[in-house]
Amino acid sequence: MRGIRIDEPDVLERVNAGDPDAFGALFDLHHDRVFRQAIRLTASIHDAEDVTAVVFLEAWRRRDAMRVVNGSVIGWLLVMTNFVFRNYARSSRRYRDGLRQLPPPEHAPDHSDAVDDRIDRDARRAALRTALATLPRRDQDILTLCVLEELSTAEAADALGVAPGTVKSRLSRAKSRLAALLDDQAALQTNGGAR
Template sequence: MTTEDTDEPALLPTTRRDDPEAFGELFDLHRDRVFRHALRLTRSVHDAEDVTGMVFLEAWRRRESMREVDGSVIGWLLVTANNVSRNLARSSRRYAHVLSILPAQANTPDHSDAVDDRLDSDEQRNALRTALSRLPRRDLDVLSLCVIEELSTAEAAAVLGVALGTVKSRLSRAKARLAALLGETTRLAATEGDLR
C-alpha cells in the first residue's frame, strides 16, 4: 500500500488506540510534508530532521488529542512543527549565549563555519527564514497553513479553533507583516553588502 492509498480517516481511530503500526502509516503519510515545512523554518537539514522527529514524538504522545480536520491531522502536525521550531531556535540561542561567555580555548581550526556560510548563502531563503522568525505566532500559524501548505481558510479555522472570519483577517494582516519584514530584511542585507 502506498501513501496515496492510505485512508487516513480510517487510520486515526486505530492510531489513537495505541497501534504503533497505524502510527507508522500516519508517519509515512505526512513525514515529507512536515519535513519540508520544518526546513522552511530552520537553518539546516539537520534541524529540520530534528523538528520532524520531535513533531511525531509529540503526535504519538498526544495521539488522543490531535485535532482532526476533514479526516486529517496534517494541520495539527504543521502547527506543532511551528511550535517545535520556535523552541529549537530559543534553545539554540541560549546555547550560543552560554558558549559566548565561556573562555575561548585554543583548538584546531574547525571547517564547520565555512560549511555553515555556504549553506546560509542563499539570500532569499535566509531573508524568508528571518522574516518568518520575527512574525508573531498567530501570523506564522495562519501563513503556514493557508499560504505555505495551501489549506483552505475553513480548514485553518478548524485546526486553529477560531472563526473563519478570524482566519481571514489574521491572514490579511500576516501577509502585510511578512511583506514589510521581507522588505526590511532585504534593505538591511543590501546595506550590509554595501559596507563590505
C-alpha cells in the same frame, strides 16, 4: 502512500488505542509535508530532520490531542512543526548565548614533543614488527615465547618439544638475527633520509 486514500479519523482512533502500525501509516502519509515545513523553518537538512523527528515523537506522545480537520491530521502536525521549531530555535539561541559567556580558552601547552616521542615509538614498533616478520618461523616462535611472553627456558622447551639447551642456543641466535635486521633497517632509513 500516494494514490492510496486512508480514512485518517479511523486511523487516528487506532493510534489513540496505541496501535503502532496505525501511527506508522500516519507517519508515512505526512512525513514529507512535515519535513518540507521543517526545512523551510530551519537552516539545514540536519536541523529539519531533528525537528521532524521531534514532531512525530510529540504526535505519538500526545496522540490523544491530535485533531482531524477536513478529514486529516496534517494541520495539527504542521502547527506542531512550528511549535517544535520555535522551541528548537530558543534552545539553540540559549546554547549560543551560554557559549559566548564562557571565558576564552586558556593557552594550551605545546604537545609537539609528546607527539614526536609517540611517532618515534610507533616507528620503532613498526620496524620491530617488520624485522620479526622477516625472521624464520623458528626464530619468531622462540622470541615470542621467551622474550615477548617471558616464558622460562623450561616452559619454552616444553612448548616447542625441544631440550632446554636448544632453546638457549636458538634464543641467542634469534636475538642476534633480530638485532642485525633492526640495524639494517636503521641504516636504510638513515641513508634514505639523507638524500
